[in-house]
Amino acid sequence: MMMRPGLFRDDLPALLALLIPVIWRAQGDPWLGPRLALCLIVVFGWQALFARLRGQGLSLHGAATAALVALFVPDTAPHWQLVIGLSFGVVLGEAVFGGRGRSFVQPVVLVLAFLIFSFADQPYRAGPELPLWTALPAVVVLIATGQAPVGTVLGAAAGLAGLSWLTGADPLAPLMSGALVLAVLYLTADPVTSGATAAGRWICGLLAGGTAALFATAGPAFGALVFATLLTSVFAPLIDHLALAVQVARLRRRERRLRHG
Amino acid sequence: MGFPWRPSRVPLVAGPVGDVRLHGTLGFVGSDLAALRPVLAVAEGQRVAAGSRLLSDRRRPWIVLVAPVAGEVVRLEPGPRRGISALEIRAGGDEALEFDTTAAGSREGLIALMVQSGLWTALRARPFGRVPNPATTPDALFVTATEARRGAPDAAAVIAEYEPWFRPGLAALTALTPGRTWLCHRRGHPPPQVPGVTPRGFPDGPGGLPGAHVHALHPVAHGGSVWQIGWQDVIALGCLLETGRIWRHRIVALSGSGVLRPELLAVPPGARLHDIAAGRLIAGSTRLVAGGAEDGLPVPFLRRDIRQVTALRHRLREPGRGWLRQLAHAARPALIPNALDERLAPPGIAPVPFLRALAAGDVETARRLGALGLIEEDLALLNARFGRQGTDYTALLRQTLDDLEAEA
Numbered sequence: 001m002m003m004r005p006g007l008f009r010d011d012l013p014a015l016l017a018l019l020i021p022v023i024w025r026a027q028g029d030p031w032l033g034p035r036l037a038l039c040l041i042v043v044f045g046w047q048a049l050f051a052r053l054r055g056q057g058l059s060l061h062g063a064a065t066a067a068l069v070a071l072f073v074p075d076t077a078p079h080w081q082l083v084i085g086l087s088f089g090v091v092l093g094e095a096v097f098g099g100r101g102r103s104f105v106q107p108v109v110l111v112l113a114f115l116i117f118s119f120a121d122q123p124y125r126a127g128p129e130l131p132l133w134t135a136l137p138a139v140v141v142l143i144a145t146g147q148a149p150v151g152t153v154l155g156a157a158a159g160l161a162g163l164s165w166l167t168g169a170d171p172l173a174p175l176m177s178g179a180l181v182l183a184v185l186y187l188t189a190d191p192v193t194s195g196a197t198a199a200g201r202w203i204c205g206l207l208a209g210g211t212a213a214l215f216a217t218a219g220p221a222f223g224a225l226v227f228a229t230l231l232t233s234v235f236a237p238l239i240d241h242l243a244l245a246v247q248v249a250r251l252r253r254r255e256r257r258l259r260h261g
Numbered sequence: 262m263g264f265p266w267r268p269s270r271v272p273l274v275a276g277p278v279g280d281v282r283l284h285g286t287l288g289f290v291g292s293d294l295a296a297l298r299p300v301l302a303v304a305e306g307q308r309v310a311a312g313s314r315l316l317s318d319r320r321r322p323w324i325v326l327v328a329p330v331a332g333e334v335v336r337l338e339p340g341p342r343r344g345i346s347a348l349e350i351r352a353g354g355d356e357a358l359e360f361d362t363t364a365a366g367s368r369e370g371l372i373a374l375m376v377q378s379g380l381w382t383a384l385r386a387r388p389f390g391r392v393p394n395p396a397t398t399p400d401a402l403f404v405t406a407t408e409a410r411r412g413a414p415d416a417a418a419v420i421a422e423y424e425p426w427f428r429p430g431l432a433a434l435t436a437l438t439p440g441r442t443w444l445c446h447r448r449g450h451p452p453p454q455v456p457g458v459t460p461r462g463f464p465d466g467p468g469g470l471p472g473a474h475v476h477a478l479h480p481v482a483h484g485g486s487v488w489q490i491g492w493q494d495v496i497a498l499g500c501l502l503e504t505g506r507i508w509r510h511r512i513v514a515l516s517g518s519g520v521l522r523p524e525l526l527a528v529p530p531g532a533r534l535h536d537i538a539a540g541r542l543i544a545g546s547t548r549l550v551a552g553g554a555e556d557g558l559p560v561p562f563l564r565r566d567i568r569q570v571t572a573l574r575h576r577l578r579e580p581g582r583g584w585l586r587q588l589a590h591a592a593r594p595a596l597i598p599n600a601l602d603e604r605l606a607p608p609g610i611a612p613v614p615f616l617r618a619l620a621a622g623d624v625e626t627a628r629r630l631g632a633l634g635l636i637e638e639d640l641a642l643l644n645a646r647f648g649r650q651g652t653d654y655t656a657l658l659r660q661t662l663d664d665l666e667a668e669a
Binding site: 099101149247 | 609
C-alpha cells in the first residue's frame with residue numbers, strides 16, 4: 001500500500017536526505033550552522049508573512065529551501081548578501097505567486113542566480129565540494145517518494161553526460177559531483193517547475209542537462225546548471241503545451257481507429 | 262514515469278455469503294435519488310411490495326425507484342425544490358410484484374421491463390455519466406466485472422455462484438446496442454461464455470475501473486457514446502427475467518481494519534450501514550463508510566451501486582497538534598505533482614494538466630484532454646491523493662461535465 005501524501009511522505013524525507021550533506025559540510029565549515037539558522041529565519045519570516053496575509057498555512061518545504069541555499073553558497077558569503085538574495089528568491093520566485101505549487105521557478109534557483117549575477121566578488125558559481133555518496137540518500141528518497149520525476153533526473157543526467165562528451169569534456173565528471181547530483185534532484189527535477197507531462201519531463205531534463213554542459217564550457221559546472229535550470233523552467237510550460245498537443249493528437253487518431261475499426 | 266515498483270495486488274473478498282438482519286429502516290437519501298423532480302407513487306404509511314414503484318422523474322420517466330423489499334413507507338420528507346430529502350421503508354412481509362417478462366426478447370420489451378422494475382437506472386452513459394435516454398442507442402455496451410478498490414467483492418467468485426442468472430441477464434443486454442457488448446472481467450478468471458458478448462480481461466486496481474475499459478476498447482473522449490452497467494445489475498436482470506421478480510439483494514463486501522473478518526453479505530439496497538456491520542466489528546470505536554477505505558462516504562444508508570462497506574478503526578487522536586498540524590496541513594494547498602500518485606490516473610489522461618484545468622474551471626482544455634471519457638468514479642482514486650482540503654476534483658469534474666452537457 002502506498003502512503004498518503006503529506007508531511008510524513010513528502011516533506012520530512014526530502015529534508016532528512018539533506019541532513020547528510022549538511023553534516024558533512026559542517027565539519028569543514030564552522031559557519032554553516034549560523035548560516036543555516038539565518039536562512040531558516042529569512043525563509044520562514046517571509047513565508048509566515050505571506051501565509052498570514054493570504055490566510056494560508058505554512059509548510060515544511062521552506063526548510064528545504066533554506067537548507068539548500070545554506071549548503072550551496074560558499075563559506076565566505078557575507079550574510080547581508082544572503083538575506084537580500086533569499087528575500088528576492090523566496091518572495092518573487094514563490095510567495096507572490098501564492099506559494100509552492102503555484103510558481104514557475106524553483107526559489108532556490110532564483111536565489112542562486114540572483115547571487116551569481118549580483119555579487120561577482122564571491123565564488124557563488126563554484127558550488128560546494130561534496131562527495132558523491134552524500135547525495136545518494138537523496139537519490140533514493142526523492143525518487144522513491146515520487147518527488148523527483150524519474151524522467152527529468154535521467155534526462156538531465158543523459159543531457160549532461162552527452163553534451164560533455166560532445167564538447168570534449170569528461171562525460172562522467174558532472175555525475176561524480178555530489179553538489180551537481182543534489183542540484184539536479186532538488187532544483188532541476190523539482191516536480192512543480194520541471195514539466196507536468198511524462199514527455200515534457202524528459203525534454204526538460206535533457207534541455208537542462210544539455211544546456212548546463214554547454215554553459216560549463218565557459219565556467220564552473222554548478223553555476224552552469226543553475227542557469228540551465230532557470231532557462232528550462234521558463235520553457236517548461238511551452239514544452240508541456242507541445243507535449244500535450246502531440247499526446248492529444250495521437251489519442252484522437254487512436255480513438256478514431258478503435259471506434260471505426 | 263513512475264518508480265519501477267510492482268503494483269500491489271488488490272485484495273478482494275470472497276467466500277460464503279452471509280445474511281443481514283434488518284433492525285432499522287431502509288433509506289434513500291435525496292442526493293442518491295437520480296430524479297430531479299420526483300413524481301411520488303406512494304404516500305407515508307402505505308404498504309409496498311418488493312418491486313412496486315416508489316417514485317419516478319417528471320421529466321425523464323425512465324428514472325424509476327422501486328421498493329427493494331416489501332414493507333411500509335414510514336418516512337417521506339419533502340426536500341428543497343419539490344424534491345425528496347428522505348424516504349424510508351420498514352421491511353416486513355414477503356409480497357413481491359410479478360413482472361411480465363414475455364416481451365423481454367425484443368429491445369423495446371426489455372427497455373420497458375427494465376424501466377418498470379427500476380433496473381434501467383443501473384445503466385450509465387458516457388459522456389456525461391447520466392442514466393441514458395432509452396430512445397438513444399449506444400455505440401457499445403460495457404459490462405464491468407472487475408473491481409478497483411481493496412476489499413471489494415470478488416466479482417469472479419460471485420458471478421460463478423450466480424451464473425444461472427448472470428448468463429440470461431447478459432444475453433438479454435446485448436439487445437440494447439447495435440455495436441459490441443464487452444464483458445470486462447478479471448484477467449485470468451474467464452467468465453461464462455454468452456453468444457454476442459466479447460469478453461476481455463483487465464487487471465484489478467485502477468485498471469479495473471470502467472473508464473479504463475472504455476479507453477482501451479472504445480474511447481468516447483472525442484465523440485461517440487457508450488453505456489456501462491455493473492456485474493451485480495446483470496445478475497439482478499437475470500433474476501428478474503428468470504423469476505419475474507426483482508432481485509431483493511446485492512452482494513456487499515464488509516472489510517477494513519475494524520471488522521472481525523472480511524465477509525460477503527446479501528444486503529437489500531438502501532440498508533443501514535449499522536445493520537450491515539452489527540455484530541461483525543471489533544471491540545472499540547470504528548467508523549463505517551460506504552465504499553472503499555480511500556474514497557468511501559460516511560452516509561447512513563447504502564446506495565444500490567455501492568458494493569462494499571468499510572469499517573475503519575478510529576484513530577484515537579488526530580496526528581499532529583498545533584503548529585505541527587499547521588505545517589502538515591497547509592490551508593488550500595496547491596497541486597504538487599507526484600509520480601507515485603499520478604499512477605492512479607485513468608489511462609489516456611495526463612493527470613497534472615487535467616487536474617489543473619479542472620481546478621481552474623478551464624472547461625475547453627478539460628474537454629480537449631479527455632474529460633468526456635470520464636465520470637466521477639474514474640477520478641475517485643486520483644482525488645483521494647490530490648484532492649485534499651477544499652479541492653474536490655470529482656466535484657469539479659461533475660461541474661465541468663455539466664457545463665459541457667449544457668453546451669452540447
